[in-house]
Amino acid sequence: MLTVFLQFLFSGLTVGSVYALVGMGFNIIYNATSIINLAQGEFVVIGGLLMWFFLESCKLPFLVAVALTILSAGLVALIMERLTIRPLKTHDLLVMIMVTIAVSIVMRGLLMFKFGKDPYSFAAFTEGDPLVICGAVIPLQTLWVLGITGTCILALYAFFNLTMAGKAMRACSFDPIAASLVGIPVSRMIMFSFILSAMVGAVGGIAITPISLMEYDKGPMLAVKGFCAAIMGGLGRGRGAVVGGLTIGILESMTAGYLHSGLKDAVALLILLAVLFFRPAGLFGSASMQRLKGH
Amino acid sequence: MRFCKTTIALALLLMISVSFAAAQEPIRIGAILSVTGAASFLGEPEKNTVLMLKDQINKAGGINGHPLEVIIEDSKSDETQAVLAAKKLIDRDKVVAIIGPSTTGESMAVISTMTQNKVMLISAAAGTGITLPVKERYWIFKTAQYDMSAVEAIYTELKKKGISKIGIITITTGFGDAGRKALQEIASQYGISIVADERYGPKDSDMTAQLTKIRAAGAQAVINWSVGPGQVVVTKNWHALKMGIPLYQSHGWGSKKNIELAGKAAEGVIAPLGRVVIWDKLPEKHIQKALLKKYVTEYESRFKGEPGQFGAHAYDAMQMIAEALKKVGPDRQKLRDYIENNLKNWPGAGGVYTMSPSDHCGLDKNAFEMVVVKNGDWILLK
Amino acid sequence: MTKGHSIALLILAAMVCTLPNMTDDSYFITLMIFSGINAIVAIGLCILMGSAGQVSLGQAGFYGIGAYASSVLSQSFGLPVAASMICAAVISAGAAVILAVPALRLKGHYLAVATLGFGEIIHIILNEFGPGGPSGFGDIPALSAGGFAMTDPAHVAWVVWGILLLLMVFSLNMLNARPGRALRALHGSETACNAMGLNVVSLKIKVFVLSAVYASIAGSLYAHYVSFISPSSFSLFHSVLLLMMVVLGGITTVWGGLVGAVIITLLPETLKAFQELDVLVYGLILTLSLLFLRRGIVPIVTGKIHSLLERRNA
Numbered sequence: 001m002l003t004v005f006l007q008f009l010f011s012g013l014t015v016g017s018v019y020a021l022v023g024m025g026f027n028i029i030y031n032a033t034s035i036i037n038l039a040q041g042e043f044v045v046i047g048g049l050l051m052w053f054f055l056e057s058c059k060l061p062f063l064v065a066v067a068l069t070i071l072s073a074g075l076v077a078l079i080m081e082r083l084t085i086r087p088l089k090t091h092d093l094l095v096m097i098m099v100t101i102a103v104s105i106v107m108r109g110l111l112m113f114k115f116g117k118d119p120y121s122f123a124a125f126t127e128g129d130p131l132v133i134c135g136a137v138i139p140l141q142t143l144w145v146l147g148i149t150g151t152c153i154l155a156l157y158a159f160f161n162l163t164m165a166g167k168a169m170r171a172c173s174f175d176p177i178a179a180s181l182v183g184i185p186v187s188r189m190i191m192f193s194f195i196l197s198a199m200v201g202a203v204g205g206i207a208i209t210p211i212s213l214m215e216y217d218k219g220p221m222l223a224v225k226g227f228c229a230a231i232m233g234g235l236g237r238g239r240g241a242v243v244g245g246l247t248i249g250i251l252e253s254m255t256a257g258y259l260h261s262g263l264k265d266a267v268a269l270l271i272l273l274a275v276l277f278f279r280p281a282g283l284f285g286s287a288s289m290q291r292l293k294g295h
Numbered sequence: 296m297r298f299c300k301t302t303i304a305l306a307l308l309l310m311i312s313v314s315f316a317a318a319q320e321p322i323r324i325g326a327i328l329s330v331t332g333a334a335s336f337l338g339e340p341e342k343n344t345v346l347m348l349k350d351q352i353n354k355a356g357g358i359n360g361h362p363l364e365v366i367i368e369d370s371k372s373d374e375t376q377a378v379l380a381a382k383k384l385i386d387r388d389k390v391v392a393i394i395g396p397s398t399t400g401e402s403m404a405v406i407s408t409m410t411q412n413k414v415m416l417i418s419a420a421a422g423t424g425i426t427l428p429v430k431e432r433y434w435i436f437k438t439a440q441y442d443m444s445a446v447e448a449i450y451t452e453l454k455k456k457g458i459s460k461i462g463i464i465t466i467t468t469g470f471g472d473a474g475r476k477a478l479q480e481i482a483s484q485y486g487i488s489i490v491a492d493e494r495y496g497p498k499d500s501d502m503t504a505q506l507t508k509i510r511a512a513g514a515q516a517v518i519n520w521s522v523g524p525g526q527v528v529v530t531k532n533w534h535a536l537k538m539g540i541p542l543y544q545s546h547g548w549g550s551k552k553n554i555e556l557a558g559k560a561a562e563g564v565i566a567p568l569g570r571v572v573i574w575d576k577l578p579e580k581h582i583q584k585a586l587l588k589k590y591v592t593e594y595e596s597r598f599k600g601e602p603g604q605f606g607a608h609a610y611d612a613m614q615m616i617a618e619a620l621k622k623v624g625p626d627r628q629k630l631r632d633y634i635e636n637n638l639k640n641w642p643g644a645g646g647v648y649t650m651s652p653s654d655h656c657g658l659d660k661n662a663f664e665m666v667v668v669k670n671g672d673w674i675l676l677k
Numbered sequence: 678m679t680k681g682h683s684i685a686l687l688i689l690a691a692m693v694c695t696l697p698n699m700t701d702d703s704y705f706i707t708l709m710i711f712s713g714i715n716a717i718v719a720i721g722l723c724i725l726m727g728s729a730g731q732v733s734l735g736q737a738g739f740y741g742i743g744a745y746a747s748s749v750l751s752q753s754f755g756l757p758v759a760a761s762m763i764c765a766a767v768i769s770a771g772a773a774v775i776l777a778v779p780a781l782r783l784k785g786h787y788l789a790v791a792t793l794g795f796g797e798i799i800h801i802i803l804n805e806f807g808p809g810g811p812s813g814f815g816d817i818p819a820l821s822a823g824g825f826a827m828t829d830p831a832h833v834a835w836v837v838w839g840i841l842l843l844l845m846v847f848s849l850n851m852l853n854a855r856p857g858r859a860l861r862a863l864h865g866s867e868t869a870c871n872a873m874g875l876n877v878v879s880l881k882i883k884v885f886v887l888s889a890v891y892a893s894i895a896g897s898l899y900a901h902y903v904s905f906i907s908p909s910s911f912s913l914f915h916s917v918l919l920l921m922m923v924v925l926g927g928i929t930t931v932w933g934g935l936v937g938a939v940i941i942t943l944l945p946e947t948l949k950a951f952q953e954l955d956v957l958v959y960g961l962i963l964t965l966s967l968l969f970l971r972r973g974i975v976p977i978v979t980g981k982i983h984s985l986l987e988r989r990n991a
Contacts, residue, residue, distance in 0.1 A: 109957025
């Protein structure tokens with residue numbers, strides 16, 4: 001019994017970590033700009049596919065490939081922000097949502113052109129037999145995924161709370177006008193938020209590909225689930241997305257394991273609707289903060 | 296006299312040029328394939344095969360002197376687009392027959408258009424409903440084996456091994472669903488009971504929960520029914536969990552890419568595969584070996600990849616239509632009648648076909664070989 | 678309804694009557710049918726988004742309910758097609774109420790995401806519990822009036838565009854009269870609405886229901902024309918496509934929905950030449966039109982026409 005439960009738990013934590021990373025990416029951009037970037041899932045795909053390209057196709061050393069992949073993802077986000085987000089000086093929600101959707105289609109088209117529709121994979125970071133805990137089998141790559149996610153969380157926490165740049169970005173989210181009054185270059189912060197968000201997504205893609213492969217069109221599903229994670233934790237709250245993502249992953253796994261595996265995709269969505277209807281501020285958000293932000 | 300000679304010369308010239316023009320008149324067939332979209336792994340080898348065969352046929356003189364033109368429409372794996380494509384091919388391009396579509400859903404969607412317009416369809420998709428009930432599928436044929444035949448091949452093998460309790464895990468798409476229904480339908484005929492029935496989505500990353508459930512239910516073997524990356528993920532999960540029971544895949548497993556991506560996890564995985572995938576392991580005198588060798592080697596040298604089973608479906612459809620065209624000419628009704636009545640023990644890439652008024656598919660479980668993965672390659676299961 | 682609208686509608690009606698007769702090309706007629714079906718959903722979405730300012734990323738859900746409900750009722754229960762379509766619309770309306778009541782408290786992104794979640798849940802339910810599951814089902818009865826089944830695509834085209842024109846007339850009249858003004862007030866400021874004594878809650882619900890009914894009718898027409906449906910036609914991808922149609926055409930007017938639907942339906946046909954690159958080109962066209970044609974094609978074009986006329990009169 002315990003074995004089976006632990007198995008489901010670890011399976012859920014694995015996918016949940018990716019949702020958490022995507023959710024964090026959503027939050028970073030949302031915090032700086034109030035935009036929901038529906039192309040977030042594509043950054044994960046870019047991470048996975050480019051890593052394959054640098055590692056397997058260009059035969060570069062592992063760490064070099066990682067660095068290049070993350071930087072490339074950041075570059076893509078920079079281009080996206082400069083070409084499509086910046087020129088639209090409107091805050092019309094609808095147009096911004098549509099633009100990010102359109103950009104995600106363009107990205108998918110480019111990925112399909114370069115990589116085709118095949119799935120890609122590369123070797124797990126460390127070779128070796130899976131761990132066995134109380135009969136539950138945990139592949140080593142799963143531990144890597146959890147570890148990398150945890151590191152990202154800590155790194156982002158440190159960045160936003162302990163560095164000047166991070167605090168400046170948070171200031172932009174509270175009040176862009178006040179932020180620019182104290183000399184913060186708001187538009188540059190917006191650009192950084194896109195780059196950072198893409199890098200976080202790419203990291204997720206690199207970590208998960210050895211386990212679940214990567215194809216050009218995995219983006220939308222990840223975006224929807226990651227977004228559910230972000231909303232569940234409270235849009236804009238970093239830690240919230242992590243809790244949201246892991247919870248969704250675990251609940252999906254438990255539903256597949258104990259209930260009906262055909263319905264597991266509905267789990268994230270039902271959680272989403274439940275949160276939206278009963279506690280839109282999310283588990284960690286505060287309703288008053290939401291009202292102050294004008295949402 | 297001179298006037299007469301000139302007239303005769305002119306008349307001869309006219310006759311020659313008219314017959315020349317008539318000889319040049321191309322014969323048009325259509326193809327609706329999922330070149331892009333969710334089923335593009337089906338459409339791409341099918342399209343390449345169709346193009347390759349068209350070039351070969353034309354280089355050898357075409358169909359009785361007429362060049363063969365194949366108009367390929369990309370359905371984008373979408374049923375609505377498939378219907379539009381069918382109407383365009385029939386009305387605008389006036390094709391005499393259509394190959395495809397690549398998926399069961401799309402094939403089902405175009406049936407009424409083909410029937411109303413009285414144009415033959417040779418589908419490359421597996422669904423049972425495409426050619427059954429035969430009374431309502433006068434114009435519809437297919438070259439892909441029935442899912443049921445693949446299930447029969449697996450169940451025969453399981454029965455031989457004395458396995459009676461199995462767990463099945465299928466993908467929630469048309470392909471997986473068709474397999475699931477077939478698995479459930481004939482299990483009892485082979486003394487098999489399904490103790491666990493799990494599903495997963497096309498973009499899911501991890502199936503350990505479902506596999507764990509299957510093991511806990513006491514299954515003696517697990518059967519996965521999907522195409523695409525899901526097969527690889529299930530294989531890797533199965534291997535990591537050290538499930539201790541054999542893993543059987545559907546005929547969708549038939550691509551070297553799957554072995555490559557699954558790595559050593561693929562060792563020991565068993566599947567019923569079309570012979571196009573293991574042609575080099577066939578005995579020399581096998582009726583399909585020569586044509587498979589020619590097809591696969593030519594495809595690989597031109598397209599740098601394997602055609603796989605899906606390419607084979609398109610191969611057979613093209614060859615059937617080409618043969619029929621040569622024998623009866625570009626007449627829609629005559630082509631249909633030829634295909635229905637004249638293909639007996641006809642060796643193709645997907646198997647040896649016997650079409651008839653009661654069977655518009657022509658293949659059964661003997662179109663498959665049971666194959667196991669060993670040392671990163673296939674070998675025939677003894 | 679203004680004179681301009683009436684003239685445009687008459688021209689459209691004339692085109693609808695004559696076009697199917699002018700050609701034997703069932704491909705062209707089928708394109709016409711699919712554009713019309715998409716347009717019906719699009720104008721409902723225009724009213725919801727443009728006039729009432731509510732976002733929906735889940736219209737494919739109501740479209741799917743309309744398709745499935747009407748098909749099952751006419752196939753398994755033997756109801757006449759017209760009655761099945763009406764019942765399906767009622768079911769969709771019910772689903773819309775279920776969504777609208779809790780969703781009405783949400784705004785902006787949250788509302789968009791709630792509708793997205795709803796649409797996706799419908800898709801999963803259809804995939805899991807719909808007849809035939811992911812494989813879908815066929816042999817759906819064709820459209821028929823008084824026992825006379827319509828197998829000629831030209832007849833179907835007339836029915837679809839006839840319904841579309843009726844809905845256009847209804848929508849335009851409604852938008853220019855009190856309900857329309859109430860909707861625009863809602864879009865402008867809910868607080869003001871409340872202050873004026875308008876029942877914001879019931880207004881929002883009504884508008885959701887209206888757009889759901891339009892989508893349901895379109896879905897039923899689709900099912901009875903193609904006679905085979907599967908859940909893959911009713912996914913998030915299609916909700917996004919519908920959204921693109923109204924944004925491209927212009928959400929402020931139902932003509933925008935019509936024009937956008939026709940363009941987006943025809944677009945894949947014109948992109949065929951690009952083969953592998955078509956997804957990319959598609960995305961680029963959409964991105965560029967969002968960047969440079971922000972108000973939508975119809976408002977921009979009518980704006981240009983107006984300014985031309987003004988210059989002429991001045």
